[in-house]
Amino acid sequence: MIKIPEILLEKAGEVEAYYKAACPDMAPFVKQCFLNTIETTVKQLEDGSYFVITGDIPAMWLRDSAAQVRHYVRYAKEDKELQEILEGVIQKQTELVAIDPYANAFNESADGRGHQDITRLNPHVWERKYETDSLCSPLYLAYHYWKETNRENIFTEGFLTMLKLVLKVFRTEQNHESSPYSFQRQHCAKTDTLINQGKGRPVNHTGMTWSGFRPSDDCCKFGYLIPSNMMAVAALTYGAEILREVYKNNELAMAYTGLAEEIQDGISDYGIVERGGYGRIYAYETDGFGNYNLMDDANSPSLLAMPYLNYCSREDELYKNTRRFVLSGENPYYSCGSFAAGIGSPHTPKGMVWHIGIIMQALTSDSEEEIRSCLSMLSATHDKTYFMHEAFHPGNPSEYTRPWFAWANSLLAELLITLKEKDFFASV
Template structure:
């Protein structure tokens, strides 16, 4: 399948980009405005590939594969811009991305990252999967949820429905069936993931089945949004996101009442499972959501910088930022009680076991800003991200809280986009 890169100046004309940059500069200063412009343009100029079928393949940045999660979150700031011209080329681009995502879900709902064509490229040749379309086959609940969320966001921002045809119905059906099947992973699922001779975050126990879980009503996930293996199979923020997107299908599929009803029933079961098994009583913070549980009495108390995480719930689920349970959970996440909250001389924020100890993620800093109504704090976080690029002009995946010249991934488009989304939020 051939591909070409679209002209970024057609997607976002320089005069339009100038206007948005000036608006950001007016509220946040010139350095933030310049990085905003660079990040917004860079994703359009370097990550997009229009395929023969007019769908759009999106790379993550310095890795030549399309992650279902990343390609949705990379588009977050463009939704607002596309709303100004619902039939314009930027809106067309968003439609094309959803159509590509849903084609991939229909192809294999258990995969998290794909190639632009069946070329056999992959992250690790020793994985069990030999499908040449798959870059990686780590099953993550959020990989099904983010394309459905983006589809709803495109519809909401532009009124467009041309991404909601037969291909979307096939993908939504596959997503619902998969999420339902994985409510009883032990008995009903044939999914396995084995990566030989790798660390515990890269493979699943019990010959790829994963650690034991009980039936809870929630849906199982092999891997977290970080692409790291779940300690326990029920990732609570991913389940909360699934509840949200399953219920939103009613907006998108008014001519598919049976599928909508099945999705709503599944959402109700997931929600009930979360209420029964996904909450813990913390001695300091009170009743909060756990990060992962197994339905057998064990849980993980932490948060991860990737989305969906506990901190990002108002962005990806129906949980409001003013929800009392969310506020208690947020207090935990942004405290020393979260083992992945790091404080240093340069920054303080949420990191991840996916990266080095005491490395904070700008994505999490942006999420912290996007989930607070404290305008002053949003300004602080935006300025913090801007001044911790080590002079590269790129928002990195993560950096050392004591030295931002020590960072991971020189170009990570998702981080650029989250910075841009935070900058746009100040215009409200």
């Protein structure tokens, strides 16, 4: 789609050479997965911005697009061409949030493609499933890019408008019953629509912010999705720093900090339960009335991904308890087979495991044995494609969904880069 910056070709070669020597089983994945996003999903538009499709769907998800380019950010300081691309992605995300902060996926142009649901429609919008993490993801990408490059030119008036919209929506959804948002889809699986005339199940006031849908694009059972609220706490903290340091807007920064504290208090007061054999763990969802959904989904933000999202440390006791739960048969979406074991999702057929879940397990582990086990499972379940899929059957890896899934490929590349940077195999 576009000319690949030389630095990405160079770094892909360096990582591949490392794995040929250190872990030959993973070497064939490196260039394919490292370059998959830039080779197949990124397109420059006439206005200079960059549009990033999710893979086999011709639309741009705010969450996916941020995740797809995340592993390139660490190289941006060294290369002007890569800076242009990443800044163009940030510009596009900023524009898309301004079009509709409740939408999760967008068209390249206002051509009306996508789902025609019962909600406030816009020809720019592919799908209008409100997901809290969709508003967090652009803040994560911009913040990490800023910290890596020290380039503040991404923080435009348009970006400030986005920051104000994020605050407004998160505040509104603390009191969802008064929100203007509703969503209904006809003639679909029940996970693709919201009950109660598109408003979802009633929720109590907790301080947390409501989400209609999970990062899998499935509807929430209970409206306070704990991993997304965790991501919101971190994203709001990033936003507050940007507002103070770059925009010198202390008033808005304080509003961001205050909201992060309210959401954190809500997580602490309403999001933790006692589970026999595990102690105190985080729930996946709650309604604030005492109802809980104890599970985890492979899609990030997830409970497994808490340290990856910079919400807590790997040594946090609540995280360790929760991790043991979600990586066990007590999690209804954890499955085992002769080739692999890991977290799946109700978004795909029962009993399937997601590559993203196995990769996230490795990214959040301090155990050399566990990381090696994850690498072995990844190398045994790609069905000779050397790409990551969405979900696969752990007893028959030739049975899988989505042969082309750029987010999963990028996440694997990030894992391989991270292990190389730590020189992981030198200590194994």
